[in-house]
Amino acid sequence: xxxxxxxxxxxxxxxxxxxxxxxxxxxxxxxxxxxxxxxxxxxxxxxxxxxxxxxxxxxxxxxxxxxxxxxxxxxxxxxxxxxxxxxxxxxxxxxxxxxxxxxxxxxxxxxxxxxxxxxxxxxxxxxxxxxxxxxxxxxxxxxxxxxxxxxxxxxxxxxxxxxxxxxxxxxxxxxxxxxxxxxxxxxxxxxxxxxxxxxxxxxxxxxxxxxxxxxxxxxxxxxxxxxxxxxxxxxxxxxxxxxxxxxxxxxxxxxxxxxxxxxxxxxxxxxxxxxxxxxxxxxxxxxxxxxxxxxxxxxxxxxxxxxxxxxxxxxxxxxxxxxxxxxxxxxxxxxxxxxxxxxxxxxxxxxxxxxxxxxxxxxxxxxxxxxxxxxxxxxxxxxxxxxxxxxxxxxxxxxxxxxxxxxxxxxxxxxxxxxxxxxxxxxxxxxxxxxxxxxxxxxxxxxxxxxxxxxxxxxxxxxxxxxxxxxxx
Numbered sequence: 001x002x003x004x005x006x007x008x009x010x011x012x013x014x015x016x017x018x019x020x021x022x023x024x025x026x027x028x029x030x031x032x033x034x035x036x037x038x039x040x041x042x043x044x045x046x047x048x049x050x051x052x053x054x055x056x057x058x059x060x061x062x063x064x065x066x067x068x069x070x071x072x073x074x075x076x077x078x079x080x081x082x083x084x085x086x087x088x089x090x091x092x093x094x095x096x097x098x099x100x101x102x103x104x105x106x107x108x109x110x111x112x113x114x115x116x117x118x119x120x121x122x123x124x125x126x127x128x129x130x131x132x133x134x135x136x137x138x139x140x141x142x143x144x145x146x147x148x149x150x151x152x153x154x155x156x157x158x159x160x161x162x163x164x165x166x167x168x169x170x171x172x173x174x175x176x177x178x179x180x181x182x183x184x185x186x187x188x189x190x191x192x193x194x195x196x197x198x199x200x201x202x203x204x205x206x207x208x209x210x211x212x213x214x215x216x217x218x219x220x221x222x223x224x225x226x227x228x229x230x231x232x233x234x235x236x237x238x239x240x241x242x243x244x245x246x247x248x249x250x251x252x253x254x255x256x257x258x259x260x261x262x263x264x265x266x267x268x269x270x271x272x273x274x275x276x277x278x279x280x281x282x283x284x285x286x287x288x289x290x291x292x293x294x295x296x297x298x299x300x301x302x303x304x305x306x307x308x309x310x311x312x313x314x315x316x317x318x319x320x321x322x323x324x325x326x327x328x329x330x331x332x333x334x335x336x337x338x339x340x341x342x343x344x345x346x347x348x349x350x351x352x353x354x355x356x357x358x359x360x361x362x363x364x365x366x367x368x369x370x371x372x373x374x375x376x377x378x379x380x381x382x383x384x385x386x387x388x389x390x391x392x393x394x395x396x397x398x399x400x401x402x403x404x405x406x407x408x409x410x411x412x413x414x415x416x417x418x419x420x421x422x423x424x425x426x427x428x429x430x431x432x433x434x435x436x437x438x439x440x441x442x443x444x445x446x447x448x449x450x451x452x453x454x455x456x457x458x459x460x461x462x463x464x465x466x467x468x469x470x471x472x473x
Contacts, residue, residue, distance in 0.1 A: 007408030121165025162259025224407030255320025
């Protein structure tokens with residue numbers, strides 16, 4: 001009987017659980033919805049609601065799976081900060097990366113040489129420390145769930161810049177060491193603890209199930225797509241977008257983030273966009289008021305390119321502009337424009353944003369050998385083809401499309417079998433299908449891409465001017 005490996009993934013709109021055998025077959029999957037509380041620039045998530053979702057999914061696991069579960073790895077979205085007291089009790093709702101408070105500080109921090117991931121965390125901590133009345137341990141959603149499962153306060157990550165939105169050094173520099181406490185760091189892919197008696201009794205799990213140290217969901221996606229070798233690039237498309245290159249070249253493309261990869265000798269070069277997939281959902285639900293699936297089906301009947309450009313900056317933008325004042329824009333509308341072509345334009349905007357980031361990588365001297373796509377967007381063949389046509393490069397979809405869940409399972413296998421992660425990925429991760437570019441369409445998209453890249457610069461001053469309207473001086 002094959003042993004099973006479970007992954008719990010804490011997203012922004014859903015919690016998911018996936019269970020795999022060691023051959024990579026998904027034997028069980030479940031999800032439970034989550035929601036954030038949004039008002040007046042705030043975007044928060046309730047830690048207790050996250051735990052309720054995880055508890056519900058664990059209780060629904062079939063008994064045979066619970067008995068065969070060798071290990072559980074918890075991964076999650078971020079940077080989202082959950083401050084807790086020494087007993088693990090939340091002192092504040094979790095503050096997500098889309099929260100607007102303090103965002104205006106991020107560009108200045110980056111200009112000072114602060115890593116963008118760290119800058120995002122510090123911009124939140126600056127105002128959060130004024131709201132707390134006692135010292136707080138800093139956790140992310142996955143850390144909080146591991147505490148509830150094991151009773152252990154820990155940060156799960158790699159000991160490198162670019163993976164945690166805080167550091168003891170940065171807190172000390174700002175005089176926040178008494179306000180914020182950093183728990184023990186357990187490196188990703190290491191054994192962490194076992195399910196404790198309380199969680200086992202409440203959820204029906206066994207205390208023989210190992211909890212392995214997880215990671216941010218983008219790291220799990222890199223591992224689950226095998227993006228752990230020089231020249232491999234992962235496009236992770238969900239509500240937001242992450243375009244991450246594993247590079248043998250230490251380069252610093254303008255507007256992107258460069259930090260050490262979790263494999264020595266390699267570099268992680270990333271472009272993170274705030275509202276790509278969620279822009280499509282926004283347009284479908286709030287503008288044309290129909291389902292995403294129907295909108296996609298209708299857009300697929302239109303000829304590409306759409307010749308309408310859309311800037312998907314619905315909550316400012318991170319890479320490559322780092323501009324909290326940036327706004328969404330449709331450009332090139334005419335009397336021929338309709339809902340289907342505008343939907344297509346929003347879909348294409350994701351490909352343009354990817355192409356912009358990849359061009360910056362190439363200009364900086366990085367080698368890009370293979371592009372692999374994952375996430376909800378990868379489930380659409382039409383969207384995958386658009387991306388390939390815009391990029392002018394083949395786009396690969398993996399056999400196991402739940403790459404974050406699969407990446408968590410691979411981390412558990414690494415912990416138990418003590419295998420090299422790169423070799424494990426080569427052995428276990430396989431390409432399912434490849435989308436090849438239509439070169440005629442790519443030539444048209446290349447001309448449109450140039451205009452897309454100029455639109456932000458042309459409107460930057462207007463974004464700033466628009467943002468000030470109605471605000472007190």
